[in-house]
Amino acid sequence: MRIGELAERAGTSTRTLRYYETHGLVRAARSANGYRIYDESELHVVREIRTLLGAGFALADIRPFVACLRAGNASGHVCPDSVAVLRRKLAELDAGIDRLQAVRQELRDQLADAIAHREEACTRRCTAR
Amino acid sequence: MRIGELAERAGTSTRTLRYYETHGLVRAARSANGYRIYDESELHVVREIRTLLGAGFALADIRPFVACLRAGNASGHVCPDSVAVLRRKLAELDAGIDRLQAVRQELRDQLADAIAHREEACTRRCTAR
DNA sequence: GCTTGCCTTGACGTCGGCGGCAAGGTCTAG
DNA sequence: CTAGACCTTGCCGCCGACGTCAAGGCAAGC
Numbered sequence: 001m002r003i004g005e006l007a008e009r010a011g012t013s014t015r016t017l018r019y020y021e022t023h024g025l026v027r028a029a030r031s032a033n034g035y036r037i038y039d040e041s042e043l044h045v046v047r048e049i050r051t052l053l054g055a056g057f058a059l060a061d062i063r064p065f066v067a068c069l070r071a072g073n074a075s076g077h078v079c080p081d082s083v084a085v086l087r088r089k090l091a092e093l094d095a096g097i098d099r100l101q102a103v104r105q106e107l108r109d110q111l112a113d114a115i116a117h118r119e120e121a122c123t124r125r126c127t128a129r
Numbered sequence: 130m131r132i133g134e135l136a137e138r139a140g141t142s143t144r145t146l147r148y149y150e151t152h153g154l155v156r157a158a159r160s161a162n163g164y165r166i167y168d169e170s171e172l173h174v175v176r177e178i179r180t181l182l183g184a185g186f187a188l189a190d191i192r193p194f195v196a197c198l199r200a201g202n203a204s205g206h207v208c209p210d211s212v213a214v215l216r217r218k219l220a221e222l223d224a225g226i227d228r229l230q231a232v233r234q235e236l237r238d239q240l241a242d243a244i245a246h247r248e249e250a251c252t253r254r255c256t257a258r
Numbered sequence: 259g260c261t262t263g264c265c266t267t268g269a270c271g272t273c274g275g276c277g278g279c280a281a282g283g284t285c286t287a288g
Numbered sequence: 289c290t291a292g293a294c295c296t297t298g299c300c301g302c303c304g305a306c307g308t309c310a311a312g313g314c315a316a317g318c
Contacts, residue, residue: 002264002265003264003265004263004264004265013306013307014265015306015307015308016305016306016307018266018267019305019306033265033266033313033314033315034265034266034313034314035264035265035266035314036265036266053305055232055235055236056229056232058304058305059304059305075239075242077239077240077242077243078242078243078246079243082243083240083243083244086236086239086240086243087240089236090233090236090237090240093229093232093233093236094233096229097226097229097230097233100185100222100225100226100229101226103184103185103222104219104222104223104226106184107184107215107218107219107222108219110206110215111206111212111215111216111219113204113206113207114206114207114208114211114212114215115212117207131294131295132294132295133293133294133295142276142277143295144276144277144278145275145276145277147296147297148275148276162283162284162285162295162296163283163284163295163296164284164294164295164296165295165296182275187274187275188274188275259318260317260318261316261317261318262315262316262317263314263315263316264313264314264315264316265312265313265314265315266311266312266313266314267310267311267312268309268310268311269308269309269310270307270308270309270310271306271307271308271309272305272306272307272308273303273304274303275302276301276302277300277301277302278299278300278301278302279298279299279300279301280297280298280299280300281296281297281298282295282296282297283294283295283296283297284293284294284295284296285292285293285294285295286291286292286293286294287290287291287292287293288289288290288291
């Protein structure tokens with residue numbers, strides 16, 4: 001399979017695949033003319049990468065998952081390194097959610113305040129540049 | 130007040146204040162020698178900007194709040210434009226929280242799965258590069 | 259032969275909110 | 289007179305995950 005086909009089947013771009021390769025995540029053999037030749041299994045690798053990226057992981061965090069897949073495991077998250085990253089990400093996620101919840105509460109308060117003072121405040125035009 | 134003092138009192142840098150100025154958020158008069166001279170009220174403006182940035186707002190989103198302050202209102206969030214941004218940000222925040230919650234659930238499941246299969250999977254060394 | 263479509267490497271652009279440096283002008287204290 | 293602390297504009301660097309050319313090689317159909 002060449003790069004164009006892999007890109008299409010993985011739902012991404014050739015540029016992205018080359019980018020992953022330069023960062024050591026995806027592997028390719030080369031045919032006589034220099035074209036990249038991908039093994040069927042690379043499709044799973046790329047999909048793993050895309051899924052994790054979509055979940056907010058950085059490429060560096062994804063590395064252990066790919067290594068885990070390459071080590072012959074059916075899923076990339078069963079290895080110790082992956083689990084460590086999972087735990088860390090989970091903690092980050094919790095912190096992020098807490099932060100957003102706090103901001104959300106603050107915004108709701110401000111919104112309520114703004115509506116309550118709608119008539120007494122904002123007497124001049126608020127669109128002043 | 131010159132730029133160094135404002136920066137210190139607002140807990141930011143001179144570089145940042147100039148940046149805000151080029152983006153039309155902060156205003157300064159000029160003294161004879163070309164130095165920026167800030168009105169006392171700019172301190173409130175800068176603090177409003179910093180607060181909103183900290184809450185995850187983009188500079189473009191903050192503009193109406195600054196305009197609202199300049200229009201003579203005690204707080205920047207009482208004007209219609211600000212309220213519109215607040216509503217939008219609140220919705221974005223909710224969406225973001227939902228997304229993170231979903232990812233979080235997914236991670237927890239994967240973590241549980243990884244732990245459950247700890248012994249039967251990952252037979253080879255998972256740290257293969 | 260010529261076009262079309264695939265592929266290659268390399269290098270610069272993007273977005274946002276600044277940091278940091280260069281090369282100079284200004285003001286004040288000693 | 290000089291040092292040093294402030295200020296000015298301008299421009300490049302940064303992070304991350306790519307997009308977007310540019311300039312060319314390779315393969316296949318007509």
